[in-house]
Amino acid sequence: MRKGKKLEKRKLGFLLVTLVPAFVFYIIFTLYPNLMSAYYSLLEWNGIADPKFIGLKNFITLLTDDFVWRGLLHNLLIMIVTVPITILLALLLAFALTNTRFRENKFYQALFYMPNIMPILVVALLWSFIYDGDMGLLNGLLHLVTDNFSGKYWLADKSTALICIMIPMIWCNVGFHMIIYINAITAIPDSLYEVATLEGATMRQKMWHVTVPLIRETLITSATFLILNAFGNFEIVMLMTNGGPGGATNTLSLYMYHLAFGGKNEGITSHMYGYSSAVGIVLTILLIIIRFLMEKFSSREAVQY
Amino acid sequence: MNKKKAGAGNWLWRIGLFVWALTVLIPVLWIVNVSLKTNREFYQSVWALPEIPQFTNYIESWISMDLSQAFLNTVIYVGCSMVIRLIFTMMVSYSLTRVKFRGRKTLMWLIMLSLFLPGVNALVPTYVLMNKLHLLNSITGLTILSSVGINAFSVMVLNGFLSSIPYEMEESAYMDGAGYFRTMIQIIMPMAKPGLVTVFVFSFLNLYNNFLWPFVMLGDPKKYTIAVKLYEINQLMMYKSNWVGLCSCIVIGMLPSVIFYILLQKQVKRGVTVGALKG
Missing domain, CATH: 1.20.5 (Single alpha-helices involved in coiled-coils or other helix-helix interfaces)
Structure with a gap:
């Protein structure tokens, strides 16, 4: 005892x-900072003077703030373009690497993941260089075909800047999701593929009718990751364009950052901790809703083999 | 693995893979190529290889930009954070997976909560908190923020490894009169070594690549980590139009990550696998 x-x-x-x-x-x-951001969102505070409690006023201001809506629009565009393309590319690569037996596959698997482990700053600088008007790789490539774009600064052009910052996002995310899919595909019993092969299915049919339905859960999880990333991650944008030119690439989270820590964003004069937190809370609620919806979507029907 | 015969039409897949390999490789090789040119060669052609590879670019950049200081800061920050994070992860993960007590589930839920929170909204309050604690503009502060407490991802990864070890291990250890600490450190942790290595590798990549917090927190150039230093260099070189110098700094900056990855690929892949299961 x-x-x-x-x-x-x-x-x-x-x-x-x-x-x-x-x-x-x-x-x-x-946990405490996350909780505090809800409280901060009810304040008018520049970080120096005493904070003033103003209730929901920040949220009312927010509704008529063009920067918020434009930021949201850019986030949505980033999501609509990057999420499906990243998933599709990662899926194609994962499928190709698991269903073929080329000598180079092993090397490819390691190589494709590499952009994901590079410092974000390196990725941003690398791609800024690629888009450079005079000596950039992109114009160097285009020059082989046409002279129309020589001297074009891709990131300085309002109409191309947003799409230009999406490409490095895709570039460095594909490898990560590919690895996840490879693991999911490897877990599928071989017999299912054998049946498909016996019935004369082509590679493409196998992919769409065997692989995709069976790794559906994984696909949805990775889509959730990517969507959260499309809204929450602003480092690439900050480093490549800082929201410019003329706000053409400004996103909600970048706007939030600029409100708090200053920056070249138009209309921001000083630190606005309260208002910034309000934008952060809107973003948080948005992300939680997305997450909730995705979870609901994924558990609707579980696939079994 | 689904080992299928390479049938006809497979060449299309092969070409696809090759194209993506080029997409990944060409930008990186291109930057390396630029970093070895002279500034004059740089302006002559986008494509051409340097006549004589200028390895001295690296040495020049290193010295003129004082990268030694930045690397030293980074080593201190990353090294200390990794060790502290690993200790916390080990303790939390061990207690939550291998010691039975009431409230275990609640604590695990509390940890998972941080994965659910997007985190961007915590930026300002964290900054204010660090300011109140007088930890802004200091490597120590940065290290504390990145390491103490609980890193949910690390705990999840290690949990996966720890829960696969048979529980008889502890029972016999207790029988022999070993205490909890000794059992954890001398018996279970050696068995969970792959898990610890995976946490270690991920922490390294995560900390070394971290840009936002060092950028927000560190004001004094003497305290910059390599990521913030590169940002400063980028601003500087743009004025000077020293593109070659900038590229050599970029290459220097990515080398630690790339080398680490090449050496420890297997652990990285395992981490992605374990982490993705829970998401």
Whole structure:
């Protein structure tokens, strides 16, 4: 009996040491800031003067703020373009790598993931260089075909800037999702493919009628990731165009960042912590709704083999 | 693996794979190529290879941009953060997967919560908090912010490995009179080594590639990590039109990640696999 009590005591001590500091810091550095952003959104505060409680006024301002709506529009465009293309490319590559046996496949798998591990700044600078008007790779390539675009600065043009920042987003995400799909595809029993082969299915039919339905869950999870990324991640945009030219690539999260920390964005004079947090809260609610919808969508029917 | 016979028509897939390989490789090789040119050669042609590869570009950039300081900062920040994060991850993951107690599920839920939160909205409050704690503009502050507490992804990855170890291991250890700490460190952790390595690798990539927080927090150029330093260099070189110098800095900046990845590919892939299961 006494021995059991001693053990219990030891266990408690162990749990206290291993869990309490970790959770205390976790609450301070992770949960508390998230909670506080909701409170900040109700303030008028520039970070220096005393904060003033103004209720929902920030959210009312927000409704008529053109920058918010334009940012949202750009986020939606980024989502509509990058998410399907990333998924399709990753799926095609994953399917190709698992269903063929070329000598180079192993090398490819490692290579395709590489853009994902590069520092975001390196990716941004690399692509800024590619789009450069005079000595950029893109114009160098186009020059082989036509002279129409020589000297065109792709990121400085309002009509092309947004699409230009989407390409590096796709470029560095494809590899990650490809690896996820490869793992999902590998888990599909071989017999299913054999049946398909016996029935004379082509590679394309196998992909659409065997692979895709069976890894549906994985596809939806990865779509959720990508959508969250399309809204939440603003580093690439910040580093490549900082929202310009003339706000043509400004996104909601970048606007939020500029409101808080300043920047070249039009109409922002000082730190607006309160208003910035309000934009952040809108973004958060949006992302939680998306996540919720995706989860609902994915659990509607589970596929079994 | 679905090992299918390479039938006719497969060449189309092969070409597709090759094209994507080029898409990944060409931009990177192109930057490396530029970084080895002279500025004059750079303006002559987009494509041409340098007449004599100018490896001195790297040395010049390193010295003139004082990259030593930035690398030293990065090593301190990344190194300390990795170790601290690993210790926290180990303790939390071990207690939550291998010690039975009430409230375990609730704690796990609390950790998963941070994966659900988008995080962008926490930017301002975190900044204000760090300011109040007088931890802005310091490597120590940056390290604390990136390491103490719980990194949900790391815990999830390690949980996956720990829960696959048979529970008899502990029982026999306790029988022999070993304490909890000894059991954790000397018996279970060696068995979870692949998991620890995976956490380690991911932490490295995640911390080394981190741009936003160092950028927001560090104001003093002497304290810049390599990522922020590269940003500063980019601004500077644009004025000077020293593109070759900029490219050599970009190459230097990506080398640690790329080398780390090439050496530890297997662990990276495993991390993606384990992490993706839960999402």
